[in-house]
Amino acid sequence: MRLVTLLKSGVVLDLYYFKNNRASFFGMLVYPYLMLGLILGAGFLFGSAEAFRRNVGLNVDPVLYFIASTVVAMASVSVMWEVGGNVMFLRWLGALPYVLLAPHRMSVVLVVSYIPRYVLFQLIQILEFLPLIMVLHGPIEALYRTAVIIVATMIGMLPLLGFSAIFAAVMLHLEEESNVLNWLNPLILLFSGAFYPVYLLPAWARAVSTMLPTTYTLELARIASLVSMPSMGAYVALFSILLGLTVLYNSLSLVLVGKSEEAVLRRGGIS
Amino acid sequence: MKWATKAKAIVWLHVVRLWRYKLSFLSIAVSSVLWLFLFILGVLLFVPPEGQREASLQAFWVVFAWSFVSSGTWLMGAWVRFLISVGLVEEHMLRGVTPYEVMYGRVIPFLFDVFLTTAIAVLVIGTTFSVNVFEVKDTWILLLGVVLMFLQSLSYGLVITSLSMRTGVPGQLLDVVNMLTIGLLILPAERIPASVRPLFYLIPYTAPMQLIRCGLSGSRDYFALAEGLAVLAVLLTAAASAARSTLRYLRREGVKAVGFM
Numbered sequence: 001m002r003l004v005t006l007l008k009s010g011v012v013l014d015l016y017y018f019k020n021n022r023a024s025f026f027g028m029l030v031y032p033y034l035m036l037g038l039i040l041g042a043g044f045l046f047g048s049a050e051a052f053r054r055n056v057g058l059n060v061d062p063v064l065y066f067i068a069s070t071v072v073a074m075a076s077v078s079v080m081w082e083v084g085g086n087v088m089f090l091r092w093l094g095a096l097p098y099v100l101l102a103p104h105r106m107s108v109v110l111v112v113s114y115i116p117r118y119v120l121f122q123l124i125q126i127l128e129f130l131p132l133i134m135v136l137h138g139p140i141e142a143l144y145r146t147a148v149i150i151v152a153t154m155i156g157m158l159p160l161l162g163f164s165a166i167f168a169a170v171m172l173h174l175e176e177e178s179n180v181l182n183w184l185n186p187l188i189l190l191f192s193g194a195f196y197p198v199y200l201l202p203a204w205a206r207a208v209s210t211m212l213p214t215t216y217t218l219e220l221a222r223i224a225s226l227v228s229m230p231s232m233g234a235y236v237a238l239f240s241i242l243l244g245l246t247v248l249y250n251s252l253s254l255v256l257v258g259k260s261e262e263a264v265l266r267r268g269g270i271s
Numbered sequence: 272m273k274w275a276t277k278a279k280a281i282v283w284l285h286v287v288r289l290w291r292y293k294l295s296f297l298s299i300a301v302s303s304v305l306w307l308f309l310f311i312l313g314v315l316l317f318v319p320p321e322g323q324r325e326a327s328l329q330a331f332w333v334v335f336a337w338s339f340v341s342s343g344t345w346l347m348g349a350w351v352r353f354l355i356s357v358g359l360v361e362e363h364m365l366r367g368v369t370p371y372e373v374m375y376g377r378v379i380p381f382l383f384d385v386f387l388t389t390a391i392a393v394l395v396i397g398t399t400f401s402v403n404v405f406e407v408k409d410t411w412i413l414l415l416g417v418v419l420m421f422l423q424s425l426s427y428g429l430v431i432t433s434l435s436m437r438t439g440v441p442g443q444l445l446d447v448v449n450m451l452t453i454g455l456l457i458l459p460a461e462r463i464p465a466s467v468r469p470l471f472y473l474i475p476y477t478a479p480m481q482l483i484r485c486g487l488s489g490s491r492d493y494f495a496l497a498e499g500l501a502v503l504a505v506l507l508t509a510a511a512s513a514a515r516s517t518l519r520y521l522r523r524e525g526v527k528a529v530g531f532m
Contacts, residue, residue, distance in 0.1 A: 027447060034450045039313045042457045046326050047317030055316050066313065182298045186305035195313030 003112055006104065010116040035070050036063075039195065044093045056197055063136055064225035066195070067129050068149050072221050073194045075122055075153050077185050078216045079160045082114050084167035085181045088116050100261060107257035114161075122153050145224040152224075155242050156217025162249030163213055169253065169260035184211075192218055211247045275366055281376040289380050296380065296446060300387035303341065307334050308395055309351050310453075327400035331392055331455045332487065336420055336480050340452050342381045343424030348431025354438065362524045365458035370521070371514050375430055378425070383419075406487070413486025419499045420479035427475060428507035438518060443457040456480050460495065472498035475506060 018025045043052065052062045087110075090096040099109055112150055133142040145226060146252050167184075174180060191205055192198070192214035198222060209215045219237045277298030289296065307510040318326045322463060354360055360370045399403050406414050431445070454476060460481045463471045485492050489490040 030447055031450075034447065035310075038450065038457075039453060040455050042314040043317030046321070046329075047319065047463065049317070051319040052317045054319070062317070164306065180298075182302040183305055186302055186309055190305065190312075194318065195309050205369070243420055250445065258407060 003108075005011060006109065006112045006226050007116060009200070011115040011120075011174060014117045028125070029119065032070050032074060032128065036066055036073075038183035039066050039070075055080055055200075057199075059227045060222070060225045062225075062228060064133065064145060066134065066221055068152070068221035069148055069195050069218060071122070071126050071129070071153060072156065072214065073141045073158065073189050074125060075118070075161065076189060076194075076217075078121060079114075079118065079157065079164050080167065080181065080185050080188070082117065083110050083161060083164035084171060086110050086114070087171040088167045088181070098264075100265065105254075106261055107168065107253055110163060110168055111161045116155075118157055119154070121155075123150070125219070126150055126153065148222045148224040152217055152221035155239065156213060156220065156258065159213035159242055159249045160217070161243035162246065162251075162253040165255055166249065169256040172260045172264045188212060188214060191215075194218060213242065213249065216241045216245070258268075277372060281368075281380065284359050284373070285376040285379040289383060295453040296384060296387060300384060300391050303333065303338065303388055304391045304395055307337065307392075307453075308399075311396070324400060324402055326450035327396055327402050328404060328406065329459075329484075331396045331404040331526075332483050333453070333480075334384075334392045334396070335389050336456050336476065336483060337453055338385045338392075339417075339420045339424040339462045340416035340427075340456075340476060341388075341449060342384045344431060344449055346381050347385055347425070347428030348376045348379060348435060349433045349445055349453060350374075351435045352425070355526050360436070364521070370436065371429070371432070371518070374429065375426075381406055381425070381428075385476060387484070395486060408489030409486045411486075412491070413483055414486075415496070416482030416499075418483065418488060419503060420476065422503050423475050423499075426503065430506070433510070433517040435524065436517050451474060459484065461493070468499065469494055473502060475502055478502060 043062065050063050052065075053059060056065070065132055087096065099106055104112075106140065119199045126146060130142060130146050132146055136142070137145060147198075166179075189195075191201070191208045193201065193209060193213070198209045198215055208270055214239050220235070220242070223234065283405060307330075311327070311334075313327055314330070315323055348418055351370065354370060354373065358371075360479055393404055396402070444482060455477055458477075460468055460477065472481065478495040481492055481495040482499060485495070
């Protein structure tokens, strides 16, 4: 089976998923706006944009700040569940032994078949904010700012895939997978500074955040919310860190998932 | 089967399940609080430092109220799909126990989840913002709000139970409705123009939340109390009538579901 076939199967799976799960598709479209609406609504109800800028310490547009945060948060949850948590769903469906017996390694199957879904879902979720950004910043600037968010989520996906595959390796050994993933996702977002900037967190939490790929993806995506654009150096620094983490987490995942598969197969723990 | 035997069996069922799924309950409570905490942190970025203590106190009670709404939706309304999928609705009916009698026992995990979520929220919000979340001016009004909130969410859970048995309510839509509910709980009634406020209280959960806020501030709102009771009466009537009609339907048509093997 070629990798292209795996990619193709991912695309077809998504198209049928949308076709057969219209409520899910509707939920996917509505959810980001609901999250954004709730935070902004409550924020402006109890405070102001001025207080926001003072607290954050940057001259940013709060709406774009939370659009970028919402999109990256949803992307992170999606990757963690669809790659890290996929082991659990495959186990429930009884399809895990077949995936393990497939010609490609499980980490490759999990990651490659998920990429089309990620790209499609993220593009839909980012582009559905485009009209709002156009109203706030005009069409040309809106296109530029949206492009920054798209680039951030696409580059941010690379280390996150490896990071999630490492969790998939751990999931192979756990019997309470959903219990772990349920609280791991918000915890990762909390330490990544999803809705609250990392530099406002305590020192120990900042130390944890340096290891998380989502921290840098959020930083990169939030560049779109800055009133004045930063220098090229800021982009280069964030790109470099994300690419470095991509190499680190993906190499680690290749080793760990392989070893984990072998160990689980040896003890006959797949059912 | 005697009423007492039925009740004992149903209570036993839910207590045993609660014990077996203790880690799941803990996980649900931790993740709910963490998600809401993330959201609260985002909102607090808009609040000037001098107002953050008061805002975090309000946030705690929103989390508390929301735990009732969430448990009513998921642990009652959505849980019935599990009962249907494993084929236990027919089993119970054949032994003279209606699915609703089984559902009444869900009050046990419902209240346990609320307790666990609240305890974790006290720990997380209380320690992060150094605030005593139990600084209450009028305990009785607050308790009245809590009881109304519980009964309204229970009735809503029973309505969802009936809908689930008739139609199969998609989980995503329940999620969307729950998120909208958080928005309603956050909104202080004082921000609504006085002329529209009586209409606002007709939305489920808004009046009990206002009573909880009254308990915190020591104020009184008799409109909220009266309308909260009226909404509860409507919800209870709707739940009872939906239950009667669904039971008739189930006895005639059976339950439609994709079962687990």
